[in-house]
Amino acid sequence: MRAAIARRGKIVVDDFPTPEPGAGEVLVRTRVCGICGSDIHALHHGRRLLGLMRRAGGFFTADPDLDLVPGHEFCAEVVDYGPSTQRQIPVGSLVCSQPALVGAAGIEPVGFSNHAPGGYGQYMKLMEGLLLPVPNGLSAEHAALTEPMAVGVHAVARAELPRGAAVLVVGCGPVGLAVIGALKLAGAQQVIAADFSPKRRALAEAMGADAAVDPAVSSPYERFQDLAQVDPTQAAPRPIWQSGPSLRPQVIFECVGVPGVLASVFEGAEAGARVVVVGVCMEQDHFEPIYAINKEIDVRFVFGHSQDEFTATLRHIAEGDLPIDGLITAKVGLGGVAAAFEALAEPDDHAKILIDPWADDS
Ligand SMILES: [Zn+2]
Structure with missing residues (x-):
């Protein structure tokens, strides 16, 4: 698949292995993914962040010398199910999820791991048990704001x-x-x-x-x-x-x-x-x-959110209780991600920039 990859402190567009869903996991096609300040921080300070997290405990355990596909603020479409899954959400449905894979070895943070590519790539694997169907009529763009x-x-x-x-x-x-x-x-x-x-x-x-x-x-x-x-x-x-x-x-x-x-x-x-x-x-x-x-x-x-809070937030967005329209200030393809990282350094230009990894400039 194509992806905007964090590679030794730079964003490059390149091929990345398409993830294969394991037991309890689902393959999804990314529709849109927001760029977060923590993606930018992890790109520029990956090694420091890793040292800090080793001491303090935390979600970031990626090797900064290896490729990583960022992106934890996404909306995606169900493509295929891995083994040992219930398959209750029809293929083609829009879904959101907390950005984490939960396995026997612990939690793998989607978008902050060398093994769990995030929404800057065309495909991701997610946990079936964490998937939330996007309510009818809500756009992928608005649904992608659930995480932030x-x-x-x-x-x-x-x-x-x-x-x-x-x-x-x-x-x-x-x-x-x-x-x-x-x-x-x-x-x-x-x-x-x-x-x-x-x-x-x-x-x-x-x-x-x-x-x-x-x-x-x-x-x-x-x-x-x-x-x-x-x-x-x-x-x-x-x-x-x-x-x-x-x-x-x-x-x-x-x-x-x-x-x-x-x-x-x-x-x-x-x-x-x-x-x-x-x-x-x-x-x-x-x-x-x-x-x-x-x-x-x-x-x-405080840090992060619970599954209940995540679910409630998606519902509030779908019901129009959160006036989020002005938050999305740009949408780019994979080719525009590096420039978007630069643009986000200027607080007067943007709030949230979304990536569509299937857009033409990718
Ligand atoms: Zn974030």
Whole structure:
């Protein structure tokens, strides 16, 4: 099959062995696949990532000297079943799946493994037990956003939003936008988004943010204070030595994932705030704990999504509950993947770029 392959730090279009489905697995034909920031990170920092994951445990165990077909945000079509399968979804049906093969040897992450090619290739093998049929009428393009949007659904579930909470989302790339969409699904009333990019702020508002702040112009934390003031009986409890206005309980989602952001969140947060770390920082980071101590900040780190959250996200997209139309900013064939990786470095040009590995320029 043809695929856009990560080969020693570069994307090249070449042949890659078509996967053969084993027991419990299904061969699918990729319809579209989104490009994720973590694909770009894995391409440029594969060796570092591997070392990090060996120490910390984690999904990435690929050998950076061997070819790898990335892509974990996909929608595909059932082509054929491997042995020991139930075959309940008809051949030709559109499906989504969590990007993982589960076998006796453990979990093989689709798109982050030398052995489980992802959606940058024309075919993939997936687990029959994880397949979700795409509801009638939903396009493959929208269905392919299930994986990135499920990241937001999981983060918001882990936040356990306090009643009446006001929320600040720091960073409005695809992760922040998924969090904003999930917050609105969860009924959050006051969501303030912060990003330096005007395009991302516009997308944040389209996704349902009540206000989008440019941190270069005004402090999102001050804006938060203005919007979150309540009468003292509704305020979150706070240590006696904290002064200032009475505010709704505060939840802050860190969706940037670069060193220094968490420190600035702790500095700007209100007393008693809950901080949910969704951005994936791969570097050493540092902060002064006293900020978080004085304010008794509650920090939660989150990653990925459960099968239930993934299923619910696909249903929400199919029912039109998530305003995702503006998220897809380009579609390319395999020949356009390398340039798309470059383009995604500019936050003002794109949100999600989809790959169609069967398009003409492939
Ligand atoms: Zn992703």
